[in-house]
Amino acid sequence: MTAIRLEKVSVRGVRAVDLAVSDGELFVLLGPSGAGKSTLLQVIAGLLPYRGRVFFNDNCIDSLPPHQRKVGYLFQDLLLFPHLTVRQNLSIAMTHLKLDRQTKNEKIAELLSLFGIAGLAGRYPIQMSGGEKQRAALARAIATDPQILLLDEPFSSLDPDNARRLRAEMKKHQRHFRITTVFVTHNRGEARQLADRMGVIRQGRLTADVSLHEIEKMVPVEDILPVGANESVTAAPFSWGTPMSVIRS
Numbered sequence: 476m477t478a479i480r481l482e483k484v485s486v487r488g489v490r491a492v493d494l495a496v497s498d499g500e501l502f503v504l505l506g507p508s509g510a511g512k513s514t515l516l517q518v519i520a521g522l523l524p525y526r527g528r529v530f531f532n533d534n535c536i537d538s539l540p541p542h543q544r545k546v547g548y549l550f551q552d553l554l555l556f557p558h559l560t561v562r563q564n565l566s567i568a569m570t571h572l573k574l575d576r577q578t579k580n581e582k583i584a585e586l587l588s589l590f591g592i593a594g595l596a597g598r599y600p601i602q603m604s605g606g607e608k609q610r611a612a613l614a615r616a617i618a619t620d621p622q623i624l625l626l627d628e629p630f631s632s633l634d635p636d637n638a639r640r641l642r643a644e645m646k647k648h649q650r651h652f653r654i655t656t657v658f659v660t661h662n663r664g665e666a667r668q669l670a671d672r673m674g675v676i677r678q679g680r681l682t683a684d685v686s687l688h689e690i691e692k693m694v695p696v697e698d699i700l701p702v703g704a705n706e707s708v709t710a711a712p713f714s715w716g717t718p719m720s721v722i723r724s
């Protein structure tokens with residue numbers, strides 16, 4: 476089943492984008508800065524007015540407000556509520572799940588432990604490092620039991636070891652619960668480790684189904700990681716020097 480479908484979506488610099496992401500798939504979206512990656516995520520989340528149509532499970536959801544779209548998201552500039560502790564941030568995000576207090580607390584404890592911040596449940600965001608806040612925000616995005624998860628460079632402020640560990644945890648969780656996910660990154664190694672499929676957005680146009688081989692043709696030879704070189708997975712940003720013509724459309 477197609478979980479997310481965009482039809483001729485136009486907004487800001489994004490022009491008539493079509494995209495289909497299957498149920499349970501993790502789709503990685505790549506592209507240079509300012510190309511429209513975050514904009515597309517905001518369209519899917521319902522945070523921006525747009526032209527075109529968006530479907531979830533073949534139902535048009537254009538008129539649904541963000542809180543009714545069952546989407547969990549983690550955007551670069553949308554982290555935690557500053558006046559709430561980590562536990563309260565997760566708790567408020569889970570309100571619609573209508574869990575009893577014990578089940579809710581157990582779920583919060585499990586997620587904080589999964590993301591390595593079990594000891595920070597009572598902290599306010601201002602009392603945490605950037606990476607810790609990012610982990611808490613990721614835990615909050617998943618706490619909502621989303622059908623769709625939209626992640627905008629969620630590991631960008633983590634050190635390489637933590638980023639690698641969290642990527643693996645996130646992927647395991649995403650697979651286990653078959654959460655359809657759109658994941659934005661600039662990082663070729665991250666894309667390699669996570670993607671079921673990839674797409675590239677450049678100059679407002681999206682090209683889906685770009686293979687790793689094609690991606691690597693776009694990257695300077697000295698920048699190409701050997702296959703399985705996960706140790707350096709956070710270290711190699713894309714280069715966008717190669718013309719779009721090398722990408723199959």
Ligand SMILES: Nc1ncnc2c1ncn2[C@@H]1O[C@H](COP(=O)(O)OP(=O)(O)OP(=O)(O)O)[C@@H](O)[C@H]1O
Binds near residue numbers: 487506507508509515
């Ligand atoms: N709030 C806004 N109002 C108007 N234009 C915006 C706004 N936010 C972003 N833009 C513009 O929309 C275009 C796409 O921005 P977007 O943030 O989607 O790019 P991106 O691909 O996610 O970039 P990056 O990799 O740098 O995060 C850019 O030209 C940007 O300047």
